[in-house]
Amino acid sequence: MTAKEIVAGIFCCIGTFFFILGTTGLLRMPDIFSRLHPSTKCDTLGACSVIVGMAVYSGWSWDLLKLIFIACFLLLSSATCGHAIGRSALRRDIPYWRRQDEGAKSGDGA
Amino acid sequence: MGTALNLALIVLLLTTAILAVTARDLLAAVIIFSVYSLIMALMWQRLQAPDLALTEAAVGAGVTTVLFVVTIFKTRRREEE
């Protein structure tokens, strides 16, 4: 196993780790706004780490250019997606999560 | 390595297929169905059929999902008992 493969593997493992974290957060968080936080993080950081790993693995080639393009579009689209989901959730007055004793309140008062 | 990946894909494919059929919430069923299409696209790629993989990813995961969602918003979201 060459040094290139080891570095690529480490980056891919970091990316997968963040994906696992993001999925766990998506399942465990109580409401849509706090769920957005881990899921967008896992999209950007996790996927970009995996792409960096693949870029290291592919070396200087046309694949590297394609991977850079994929990373750019991924960053742009996932950030926009998170913004759109959060904004429409806010506009629809989806209630924020509170502690149990206070109960769920409408989102506009915050 | 390849066999393990194939097995994992097949298990995921069957799980998503069963979940998509049994889900009561039709919106959830549509999203699961799009995941099914995505896994299917991966499997076509594993079977060395990139043309089919492209079609499945574009049509199955992209376009039909949107058309299903539009249909659900025009009808009912819950399946009747």
Added chain:
Amino acid sequence: MKRTVSLLFIAALAALLLYVVANMPPMGDPANPTATHVIPRYLENAEEETHTENVITGIILNYRGYDTMGEVTVIFCALAAVLAVLGRERRGAIEGFVDRSEVVSSTIVRTMVRFMVPFILLFSLYTIFHGESSPGGGFQGGAIIGGSMIVFTTIFGLAESSRRVPQRIRAALEGAAVMGFFLVGALGLLGGGEFLTYAWPKVAPGLQPSLVVWLTILVEVGIGLGGAMVLTSILFAMIREEEIATAS
């Protein structure tokens, strides 16, 4: 009772199908008839007979041209069925549409979609035009164009979207996919070749490979644009009714 009977029936059917599958030749076995006769025939002769580098495109558009023409017709019939149920917008009725959603989509999303859609269209054109020598082709590229139209319509609304792709252009292109396929295939008959082989041996023997390649790409473009317009029209027909209902 009914449930038990249907479960029994399904179990029997599953057993039968599994029995049949178990008796099929194993997948990927080099001794299969398909691997000993069909596949070598295609792999050896496809490039010189169809002049396409991607053997799959050669098979889809040339050897199995009738099948593909049938598929394009099926897509066209699906659109006709959808329009028969939901109805098509009248010509020039676009100004009557109102934007139904009360929420104005945000500037970030609008800017991003305006930035991304050209790239999506570029990729789909690459998929269509390069289908002759790499994976892809008319159906895939058309689906990607349809996807970009869906994104655009979701963000900018039906009025803006149907102003960009008006109904007369869509109607023309939908028909052009099937008609173009048939005409390009039939022109080979005039040129002394066979139906759907795109070769004109009498007219231009010297131009043979490049002519076949260009006609194949032409058919791919027709399928791509026609499929994209079919998807767009289906989407418009599905979301149109709602907008008119709230306008009145």
